[in-house]
Amino acid sequence: MMPRESPITDEELHAYADGFLPTDRVGAVEEYLAAHPDTASRVAAWRAQAAMIRDKWGKVAEEKVPERLQPDRIAMRSRWFGRKVAAAAVIAFVVGAAAGWFGRDFLLGGSNAEIARALADAAVEAHRIYVAEVRHPIEVRADEAHLVPWLSRRVGQPLKAPDLAPEGLKLLGGRLLSGPRGIAAAFFMYEGGAGERVTLTTARAMREGETAFQWRAAGDIGAVAWIEGGLAFVVAGPAEHERLDRVARRVFDAYEVASNEKK
């Protein structure tokens, strides 16, 4: 670059536009802008943007704050069900996932591998959708004895909520998901020490046979899916392949042990 270039940085230009520039630099910047019309029009455009933004939304702060946003009211509500809401919020977030998708993908048939793949994709999708659902409580908490029997009955096969403590995961609770064509799926939610959640979705497979573990990742969410012993499984959670794989193996083992005990 040529020496005519002024030592005005982009940062300074922004600071100038935003009114943060130290006064002793304002003169230098203005001098530079006077000599560089392109830069000057760029800075003018920034300022115009800011003015448009303030014009359009600045007055929202002058509106009367709605009743539901009054801190006293919120504090009262918080006291009322503070603990419960907190618990529910933790639990609720991936809940309800498969209402549509089980019916959709599951009954389409195809090979078991295809089914498992479709399930995994759907579980990832559901994870994404329900991460926003922080206020809906799960149906049944982990400490309620009927959780597993109830879901087993609805899914039509004995289920387990495997102990995932070795993976640092604690069972929060579960929910029944039902597809439009009557396919019931059990949905168990676990939480780890860092607040991360992992979910296990289980439903009856449409046919016999089994598949290998199938890994699916979409952005920050990953899933391991497989079919075994007449059931389809999807473990979904933060996309750490190794960890989800370990979780999946624990689930697999838990069911394996259960079926061996029966024999």
Next chain:
Amino acid sequence: MAALSYAMESAMSAVRRGLEPLIPALRRFARAFTRDAEIADDLVQDTLVRALRGEHLFHGGDLRTWLFTILLNLDRNRRRGLARRPVLAVIEEVEPPGAPGSDGSARDISRGLGLLPAEQREVLLLVTLEGMSYREAADTQDVPIGTIMSRLSRARTALRAHLDEERPPLRRVQ
């Protein structure tokens, strides 16, 4: 200094006291950020609930920054949920005809903001609408100040391009 419990007590009431005057600004930011009054107030409500429930997590410092951080985090969760229909919020924006600010240029700015990646939109609004310093914006987003500068710069460049396109091209230099 007094006992810990006393310190916690006073921290709590400090939050509650300090919260109220900041609500209009939270609403303003949320409205501009989501461009949907209902969603925006939901977001503010969730933020306040979270803040009041987690008062003990506020270890002094800047209350405004803390609240905006909560709001941005909650919004991140919200958007994750909406990831499949990000365009909808923009298209469905309805403004009463003749309402102040619903002229063409404001509509452009609204749509232009909607097209920005969230992190860039956050920075631009924190700085221009909320008057946050770059340092405060960096604290709010929990990123280095250099990241703030580059986000701000990219936001402004993209927005400028968008606004130039919206207008009938009077001239196309370069």
